[in-house]
Amino acid sequence: MFRAGGQMLLAGTMPTGASEAFMPSQRPHVVILGGGFGGLETAKTLSRAEVDVTIIDRQNYHCFQPLLYQVATASLSPAEVAWPIRHILRLQKNATVFMTEVTAVDVAGKTIKTKSDSFPFDFLVIATGATNSYFGHDGWAAFAPGLKRIEDATRVRRNILSAFEEAELADDDNRRRQLLTFVIVGGGPTGVEMAGAIAEVARQTLKRDFRRIDPRSSRIVLIEAGPRLLPGFSAKHSAYAQRTLTAMGVEVMTATPVTQCDAGGVALEAGRIDAGSVVWAAGVMASPAAVWLAAEHDRAGRVVVRSDLSLPGHDTIFVIGDTAAVNDAGGRPVPGLAAAAKQMGQYVGRLIIARSAGRTLPPFRYRNQGALATIGRRAAIVEVGPIQLKGFIGWLFWSVVHIFFLIGLRNRLAVAITWLWSYITFQRGARLITEVPPPRI
């Protein structure tokens, strides 16, 4: 089974206890936890280095999270925003990919423990990302799924589509009104994008599909605890986003904290909103790297790292992306964006190459590449250095940037065609309710 030479590569990445047929190489072994933007960029930066790279992820795919909301609103299929990690790295001969789940990090013994096996490392890069945070109310997760994983997105899609199906069957006016009420908690880019997309589903995509309900009568409520939408953007663009959403029929509530999520909707300080579907876009929390490392972390669970992204006291352990607490040159926290994770991944890859050669690099420095947010199929907001766009021109810019970022030519082409088609027809091709829907109460 294990043939040397030819296509097969005997990487020095074998688990402990592996067969004697494996000859460990003398090259440094870099273990990367997580195949997201940060982990993949680290691996790619090391592609020509004299190291052996092992990427461990509990899933077999890299997910393009910025487009998950389009899976959740039935525009794209999961396979259009996700690609097998091992396929992305298939031509990188020094990289080995394992699908398994990390259970512990033995810092002193320089070993990763997983559900399957243990992996010794010379360098470790932790890039395990973030999950949804319910600010201490973990029970809300059952009623208000977030949008961090493919399974989250298909669950939200099922909730939204099932609500219309159940409303068509409902006999009771109040029940019907509840089912046709959609609440999005959190007014950042994901919340704004979800609210706009759900409004389009209800007002356009489904308008001819029902006989007993009018999907256009749906109530879509976007709730933000802070004073304005899109706090990462300028106040001018926040106001534009709010105007645009309101014109699309979305109720925007700012300065409105949610005090409870349950099976029937959400509670606010001023009362309740009965809703059939609640989507959580309000906060994220780092993956448990700080627990694995017993390391200092901030309130969101992000590991406090040094200016070279290494763990204090451990020159060969790095934490990057959404899992790391890093500040920019101005002392502000680096935002949890794909671009930031990629910059960190590239930096750490270069640093490992330098260190292996006895050199070093200046500290990591975040370059702000700007921010984008889309509001339905007609408008987006772009703040990229001197480029300040809104409206349809912003939307075109947003589309081109996202298609450009998508990994893999096939998906770029397929997504472009899918978008063009749904732009022309208002239709959405992925309106499937798969798996058994959970019972509603």
Added chain:
Amino acid sequence: MFRAGGQMLLAGTMPTGASEAFMPSQRPHVVILGGGFGGLETAKTLSRAEVDVTIIDRQNYHCFQPLLYQVATASLSPAEVAWPIRHILRLQKNATVFMTEVTAVDVAGKTIKTKSDSFPFDFLVIATGATNSYFGHDGWAAFAPGLKRIEDATRVRRNILSAFEEAELADDDNRRRQLLTFVIVGGGPTGVEMAGAIAEVARQTLKRDFRRIDPRSSRIVLIEAGPRLLPGFSAKHSAYAQRTLTAMGVEVMTATPVTQCDAGGVALEAGRIDAGSVVWAAGVMASPAAVWLAAEHDRAGRVVVRSDLSLPGHDTIFVIGDTAAVNDAGGRPVPGLAAAAKQMGQYVGRLIIARSAGRTLPPFRYRNQGALATIGRRAAIVEVGPIQLKGFIGWLFWSVVHIFFLIGLRNRLAVAITWLWSYITFQRGARLITEVPPPRI
């Protein structure tokens, strides 16, 4: 919520107990159970008739089952072979679609009971299809999923892709060999298609993606209890299929009944095959319509119907498609094909129109439109009347026919592009392991 006029149609299809705002019409009410090939064709045939049509399905989509094997082998996404039933019928004003599950049929009271509500009918068309049959060994379903539903296909996809992932992690040679053994039970078109597609995944798609295993060394075994593959085709074409599969590296075993399926593989009379994935393509069983109707049925659970497809003693209840036991003019059973279900759906639709006008029609007569089966990306078998094709020409014919049959222009275009892309590159775009894989023993 319920507005009269305009886009909204007040169908005479309201559940019992519905609001007084609904005015039932005096037109006959046709309830169709199932949105598969038969049910959809019935609905479409009634599109201009003076009847109200209600389609009830427990899923929100129509699934193009002949291509499910391509979902199971990661070529197509679920949304490329399935479409919302209500979207297909959105412009048919006399049709209302409900997503709910039938629990009973009250034949005397002419009412359908569902999990949500009850629906009275004047005419009933049962087109609920078939499920996998394990010939009395229902426990085998846990180890050998079939290919009847989207969820089956994504489960098979997860099993196959996870087997390669686990083999890459495995330390033990025997375990690795087991994981890289794929068994397909049943040598009909689905079994032949699955075996060919898995062989391509192992030999082509994945050949560069692993470091510790060589996917090309996978063992793929197609097991048929009868004397030859594809019993529905000519002996010449059976032999061609077997030769082609063998050349692709598939072990074909005919006259070999499977005596047991378990977590470790399958047992045969002559011994065991340890396998990581088993796919069931050996038999189907009708949905429980015969139980609902307390009707006479054959061994596969199909309801015995009269020559006009009605239930004996009930002129207004029809059973069609895979749920009905019907013979052709030569006394042979009509096969469980999409074309047969469509013919029956069209016949029953026309018959309902005739009956409503006080006329009738001659008995249903099945027109054999031939059969197709594909064996990987280079060969297919076509037996359509005088057209007898095999090899690449057969494959082209098969592709054109399938794209032509796909409902909805978008999917036709998207599937064509996806196929063309994967034909050129050998790549498969939907290689996602979603949902948590069940533990292997």
